[in-house]
Amino acid sequence: MNYAWNWSVLFQAPYLGWLGQGIAMTMMVSIAAWIIALTLGTLIGILHSGASGALRLVTGCYINVFRNVPLLLQMFLWFFVVPELLPKAAGTWLKRDLPHPEVVTAIVALGLFTASRVAVQVAAGIAAVPRGQSMAAYASGLSTLQRYKLVLLPQAFRIVVPPMTSEFLTIFKNSSIALSIGVYELTAQTQQIQSFTYQGFEAFTAATVTYMTIALIVTALMTVIERRIAIAGPLARG
């Protein structure tokens, strides 16, 4: 194997700057999308677990559609197709006047996609709360809202922390797909460094190490959260 190593390329201008920008973009897109995913996904998950048949159907449709179309294609649909289908003024605004349309689109697409996965976890978490809890809440005269707020959700949220950790990790990885619509996140930047310098080893190693570091930090953070919110005493779950 013939390869001219040159690790210093990672610390030279402009490549160091590209890496930094890439990391910042990956973090920004992922965290912004995570906020959308968590809010919307929780809401959809709660509605999906409810008694209303119509709501269950609608939320089920959302979950199935967003889970069964590749994220890459969803990005394309939001970026290329949606502006064409909207009324002309809105479409033009999306294409012309919206600042950084590719970044905004990536955040929205990634957020809505991940929301469907979060919703599945939340609904499963609510279903995992023992039935007696819900019945006892009914029997004590709590309203539906109170039943969710005071009894079901506090327990369900604790159950879903571990699967949420893995969803949160996945969103950082999935943010790399945003490169297909022109977002210069970490993977795109390292690919660019590779094509400029031919130092692919160094560039891709930098990206790999960064993604691994993000994974370690997120896992550590979520473990702390999991410990903090654990219910002590006989209610504690394995």
Added chain:
Amino acid sequence: MSGFDISVILHALPFLAKGLGLSLALTAVAMIGGLALGLVIAVIRLSRFRFPAMLAALYVNGFRAVPLILVIFWFYFLVPLLLGRPVGALYSVLIAFVMFEGAYYSEIIRAGLKSVRPGQWQAAQASGMTYLQTIRLVVLPQALRKMAPLMVTQGVVLFQDTSLVYVVSLHDFMTSASIVANTQNRIVELYVFAAFVYFAICTTGSVLAQRLSSGRRHAY
């Protein structure tokens, strides 16, 4: 935009079908290769050999921490370098997918093997079976029933992931749709059509996974 022009899709159908063929072939190879590799990794991780088990864990956690696109780029760049000659995107991508899916399938298989009751392991050992015999004759047949739905679900995810070969311009279904969309300037039709096709295939897979998991419940 002037109406939904279905004739563009009909004209491009043979080209699109060829792309879909590549997507399905990629899925099949990555699934079979990934399952084989995943089984080996899972068996090593559960063995009592500490050092190989640690390496296997490192492999799995390493691949699971990075995006598939980065893995595709890695192999696209590495494979020709290691072989010393250009091999074309397809082979690089196939290796990348098998290695990547191997990590994910090994987690499913490991969980499946671990879910078999300890008594089964102990009974097999007590009858004088070796570690590999225990896995092959006692544990794996029982674990397979539990793993089947998850394997199909992972297969659906994998089929969606094959769309990522777009980044190295392999003509899979996604890339073919994109090519037709841009050359014919019919973006809306092609992407909406592609979404329907992916949705139909993935939904079929998801339903199959559900059948498998509820069928299992009835069996006991």
